[in-house]
Structure formats: C-alpha cells, structure tokens
Amino acid sequence: MTNKEVSMEVREQHNTIHWFRKGLRFHDNPSLLHALRTSRHVYPVFVMDLDFMKDFKIRSGANQWRFVIECLQDLDSRLRAYGLRLFVARGNAEAFFAEHFRKWNITQLTHDVETEHYHRFRDAAVRKIAVDEGVEVVNYVAHTLYNIDKIIEYNGGTAPLTYRQFQKVLKDFGAPPQASETATAEHFASCSVPLEALRDERYNMVTLEELGMRCEHPSKFVGGETEGLRRVEKHLQNQGWVTQFEKPKTAPTSLLPSTTGLSPYFSFGCLSVRHFYHRLDKIYAKAKNHSLPPVSLQGQLLWREFFYVAAAQTPNFVVMAGNPICLQIPWYENREHLRRWRNAETGFPWIDAIMSQLQQEGWVHHLARHAVACFLTRGDLWISWEEGQKVFEELLLDADYSVNAGNWMWLSGSAFYHQYTRIFCPVRFGKRTDPDGTFIRAYLPVLKDFPAQYIYEPWKAPLDVQEAAGCIVGMDYPFPMVDHEIVSQQNLELMREIREQQRQITLLTLDLADRLTTRLSLSPQSSPNDPSINTQREETMRAAPVLREAAGRGNVPSTLTTTMRS
Numbered sequence: 001m002t003n004k005e006v007s008m009e010v011r012e013q014h015n016t017i018h019w020f021r022k023g024l025r026f027h028d029n030p031s032l033l034h035a036l037r038t039s040r041h042v043y044p045v046f047v048m049d050l051d052f053m054k055d056f057k058i059r060s061g062a063n064q065w066r067f068v069i070e071c072l073q074d075l076d077s078r079l080r081a082y083g084l085r086l087f088v089a090r091g092n093a094e095a096f097f098a099e100h101f102r103k104w105n106i107t108q109l110t111h112d113v114e115t116e117h118y119h120r121f122r123d124a125a126v127r128k129i130a131v132d133e134g135v136e137v138v139n140y141v142a143h144t145l146y147n148i149d150k151i152i153e154y155n156g157g158t159a160p161l162t163y164r165q166f167q168k169v170l171k172d173f174g175a176p177p178q179a180s181e182t183a184t185a186e187h188f189a190s191c192s193v194p195l196e197a198l199r200d201e202r203y204n205m206v207t208l209e210e211l212g213m214r215c216e217h218p219s220k221f222v223g224g225e226t227e228g229l230r231r232v233e234k235h236l237q238n239q240g241w242v243t244q245f246e247k248p249k250t251a252p253t254s255l256l257p258s259t260t261g262l263s264p265y266f267s268f269g270c271l272s273v274r275h276f277y278h279r280l281d282k283i284y285a286k287a288k289n290h291s292l293p294p295v296s297l298q299g300q301l302l303w304r305e306f307f308y309v310a311a312a313q314t315p316n317f318v319v320m321a322g323n324p325i326c327l328q329i330p331w332y333e334n335r336e337h338l339r340r341w342r343n344a345e346t347g348f349p350w351i352d353a354i355m356s357q358l359q360q361e362g363w364v365h366h367l368a369r370h371a372v373a374c375f376l377t378r379g380d381l382w383i384s385w386e387e388g389q390k391v392f393e394e395l396l397l398d399a400d401y402s403v404n405a406g407n408w409m410w411l412s413g414s415a416f417y418h419q420y421t422r423i424f425c426p427v428r429f430g431k432r433t434d435p436d437g438t439f440i441r442a443y444l445p446v447l448k449d450f451p452a453q454y455i456y457e458p459w460k461a462p463l464d465v466q467e468a469a470g471c472i473v474g475m476d477y478p479f480p481m482v483d484h485e486i487v488s489q490q491n492l493e494l495m496r497e498i499r500e501q502q503r504q505i506t507l508l509t510l511d512l513a514d515r516l517t518t519r520l521s522l523s524p525q526s527s528p529n530d531p532s533i534n535t536q537r538e539e540t541m542r543a544a545p546v547l548r549e550a551a552g553r554g555n556v557p558s559t560l561t562t563t564m565r566s
C-alpha cells in the first residue's frame with residue numbers, strides 16, 4: 001500500500017497496544033504499520049518478564065541486555081520524535097495485559113508472529129485474555145523471510161530437514177515477500193498517546209543497574225535499528241564484496257568481522273531479513289555474476305530460515321531427549337571441563353582466544369564457533385551440545401533459539417552434519433588464516449609475546465622462550481587439558497559406533513546427495529548407484545513417524561540407547 005492510499009484509507013479508531021518483543025524497528029514492521037493505520041491512540045509496549053525467562057530457562061547475559069537496552073532506547077527516541085514513547089513494563093506479561101486492556105481502554109493488540117514454543121505458549125495465553133476483553137488481535141510475519149508455517153504445510157506437514165530439500169521447497173514458493181514500507185511521519189501523524197500515559201514514569205527505560213548487571217568491556221555492537229541500518233548500508237556499498245561473498249572463504253581470525261556481523265541486529269529484529277534479502281537481490285541483478293546459496297549472503301539468510309523451519313516443527317528441538325532428529329549420545333558430565341572451556345582455560349590458545357572474544361564481545365565468527373563447539377563436543381571433551389548451547393545463549397549478542405540449537409546439533413554431529421570424521425584440530429585450524437597468531441595475541445594478552453612458532457602450542461616452547469615471553473605454561477597459562485590426538489581418535493570411534501547403532505536417526509537429516517559424498521569419502525569402492533542407499537532412505541522415511549511419536553512421548557526407542565563410557 002502506498003502512502004497516498006494510507007491517507008485515503010477510512011481509518012478505524014482503535015486504541016491499540018503494539019507489543020514489541022523482537023521486531024524492534026520501524027522498517028518492514030507490518031503489525032506496527034497496521035496499528036498506526038487503524039488507531040487513534042497507540043501504546044508501544046515492551047514487557048520485561050524476568051519470571052517468564054526463568055520459567056522457560058531463557059538465559060541472557062550482561063552484554064546481551066546492554067544490546068537490548070540500546071535497541072529499546074533507539075526505538076524510544078524514534079517514537080518520541082513522533083509524539084509517542086516506548087512503555088517498558090516490568091513483570092508478568094499476562095497480568096500486564098489483563099490490567100492495561102481495561103486501564104487504557106484498549107480495543108486492539110498488534111504484534112509480530114514469533115515461532116519459538118515459549119512465544120507461542122505466551123501469545124496464546126495473551127490472546128485468550130484479549131478475546132475475553134473484546135480486544136482484537138492482529139499479527140503479521142516479519143521476523144523470517146517466509147511464513148514458516150506455510151512452508152511446513154506446503155511440505156505435507158513436515159519440515160524439510162536438509163538444506164537441499166529446503167531449497168527445493170522454496171523453488172515452488174518463489175522469492176520471499178517484499179518488505180513492507182517503513183513507518184514514517186505520515187503514518188504517525190494521526191496517532192497519539194494520552195498525556196497522562198506519556199508522562200507515566202513507571203514505564204521508563206530499564207537500565208543495567210536495575211537488572212543488577214555490569215558489562216566489563218566496551219561494546220563493539222551498538223544496539224538498535226539506526227545502527228543496524230547504517231551497517232547494512234555500509235556493507236551494500238561494497239558491491240564487489242557482496243556479490244563475491246563465499247562464507248567458507250571468510251577468515252575466523254580477522255579482528256573485525258570478515259562476514260557482515262549483522263546477526264545481533266537480525267536476532268532482535270532491529271533489522272529485517274526481508275529488507276536485506278531484497279537489497280541483495282537488487283545488487284545481484286546488476287552484477288555479471290554472483291555467488292549462490294549455500295555460501296552466498298542470501299544463502300546465509302536461508303540457513304537462518306532453514307533452522308527456523310526445522311525448529312518450529314521438531315519436538316524438543318533445543319534438547320537431545322525426545323528430539324527425534326538428534327542422535328542420542330551418552331555425553332560425559334564433567335563440570336570442571338565445562339568450566340574450563342567456558343572460561344577460556346583449555347590450554348589451547350586458539351580455543352581460549354575465541355572463548356575470550358565471546359565473553360568480551362558477544363560475537364565470534366562462524367568458523368570460530370565451529371572450532372569451540374567441536375572441541376566441547378565430538379572433538380575433544382565429549383560434553384553435551386546442550387551445555388554449549390546454554391553458554392552461547394547467555395553470552396552471544398545474537399543468541400537465537402532455533403539457529404543456536406540447529407548449529408549446535410550440527411557441530412556436535414548430532415543432526416544435519418554427517419562428515420563426522422572431520423574433527424577440527426585446535427592447533428592447525430586457526431593457523432591456516434592467521435599463522436602469526438594476531439587473533440590470539442589480541443584476545444589472550446598473556447601470550448602476546450610468544451614467537452609465532454609457539455603461539456598455537458606454547459607448551460612446546462623451551463623454558464627460556466617462555467621466560468622471554470613472560471609467560472610460564474603451567475603457571476601463567478594452563479597446559480592443554482587433553483591430548484587432542486588421543487581423545488579425538490577415541491571420540492571418533494565412539495561416534496562411528498553410535499551412528500551405526502542409530503542409523504535411522506542419522507538418515508533423517510541426510511540428503512541423498514550428501515549421503516553419496518559421505519559414503520564415497522569413507523569408502524572409495526562404493527558406487528553412487530548403490531541400491532542400498534535408496535532402501536535406507538525409504539527405511540528412514542518409514543521410521544520417521546515412529547520416532548516423532550516416541551519423541552512426543554518424551555522417550556526414544558530403547559534400541560537407540562548406547563552404553564555409557566566410564
């Protein structure tokens with residue numbers, strides 16, 4: 001709809017609460033736009049419901065809160081420029097709405113569609129209150145490229161569980177819908193907030209102090225739509241980089257993000273993925289050639305979408321037990337090992353530098369995430385991906401329910417990823433793009449004076465070299481907590497065994513084409529025309545409903561359990 005049409009439209013005279021959760025923006029926010037178009041009074045609300053977060057075990061560290069508060073401040077100042085404000089409510093969301101639907105004489109509630117199970121649960125409860133109070137509820141999809149329920153419906157009620165399958169489904173869907181127009185002065189012109197509410201200090205901005213939190217390090221990612229859009233524009237100016245972008249070629253050791261670094265903005269919805277996707281389209285259209293999914297920039301947005309779809313349809317997606325697509329692995333429980341990994345004390349500088357970057361800044365490159373996730377799980381420590389997921393959820397600025405769980409399952413070899421024989425070496429991986437160890441020196445200053453020869457393996461440096469570097473291994477920096485060569489080999493054997501026992505689960509997220517590659521890479525004699533591959537695929541499809549049903553009951557078939565290693 002054009003601006004002209006908006007002004008010509010017959011306006012309804014609602015009193016509306018627009019409920020911001022994610023979607024912290026003016027651009028491509030159709031539910032906000034709807035509120036503005038149909039209302040006399042609009043109350044933009046953000047509810048800080050800490051008990052809800054506790055109940056659903058949603059973790060959020062100080063850096064993440066700082067980012068969110070910056071987003072809310074940005075939103076508030078933009079709303080104030082048009083005579084509105086942001087109401088930051090504290091406490092239980094349902095109680096807030098039950099009280100304020102009456103207090104503010106509300107007739108309409110607008111909000112984005114969210115797909116996480118806890119959002120759906122809470123939205124259903126709030127909708128019920130709204131219906132009881134005669135309040136109309138209006139919502140639109142804007143956090144994802146597509147309406148993911150529609151994708152699932154189109155795919156026969158199941159989520160495509162491989163990227164290739166997903167792409168096939170999208171081919172029929174066509175391009176994602178265009179972003180809706182940005183809310184501007186014209187949209188705000190006929191909306192106001194009654195003066196009394198505008199001045200009510202109970203809904204003033206939250207602070208870190210109020211939350212009892214403090215950030216130790218300055219922020220490299222300032223939250224908010226204004227900053228997010230500025231960053232997008234800056235990237236899009238570099239059209240050569242945009243068109244040639246190939247994710248695997250970006251460096252995890254770069255001190256500034258070698259990828260876009262936009263993930264925190266997408267996660268909290270300061271930036272619309274549809275906006276970015278279609279801006280990329282325009283640049284691609286002008287280029288002679290450009291990279292393609294899965295490695296291109298649009299391909300990255302599709303990965304995000306892929307995990308959203310998988311998460312929406314898979315029971316217990318963020319845990320292992322009862323999750324039908326996830327290998328059931330008897331991980332070790334070792335609190336001390338987990339603590340050392342989290343606190344950047346593994347004794348492997350490459351791993352510790354990444355964990356230190358995560359603690360300080362809340363963002364690390366995708367391949368660096370690969371390195372630490374593999375190390376924690378199938379590579380070295382054999383600790384459950386759920387533990388890593390929890391740490392990431394708390395420390396990442398871009399923590400995202402679906403994407404985090406999906407990637408952790410991937411890296412731990414529990415689902416989606418089948419080249420499990422590839423274990424990342426905590427010494428060689430970083431060296432490839434940063435032989436001098438600049439990244440390690442930046443994030444582990446204790447090692448900054450080690451010569452390049454030993455920076456990835458300081459324990460191998462002769463004592464006089466350690467003394468000259470001002471860091472004695474065992475005193476100033478720990479020895480490696482495991483022998484990588486030995487444990488990775490043991491873990492590999494264990495993983496092989498588990499995959500063999502739970503073959504049907506592995507096949508659920510394995511494409512036929514991937515299966516051929518895996519098979520060929522493991523056994524050069526096997527033929528791509530091997531009929532057993534099709535048979536196995538059929539077996540898997542037959543097994544799927546059984547697994548789903550079992551997962552729904554919260555248990556997996558007993559034949560799928562493995563014996564715990566001592």
Ligand code: FAD
Pocket residue numbers: 247257259260261262263264266267297300301303304305307364365366367369370373392396398399400401403404405407408411
């Ligand atoms: P770019 O490469 O510039 O990509 C653009 C956007 O595409 C990203 O901002 C993101 O929204 C999306 N994207 C890129 N890679 C992926 C991917 N592999 N899966 C899904 N979406 C992707 N990303 C999160 O946003 N939140 C998380 O909680 C999260 N947890 C992760 C946990 C692990 C163990 C791993 C290995 C990866 C995780 N990722 C997560 C995915 C990925 O690492 C980040 O999205 C990416 O590094 C963000 O940097 P960027 O914005 O520069 O990405």
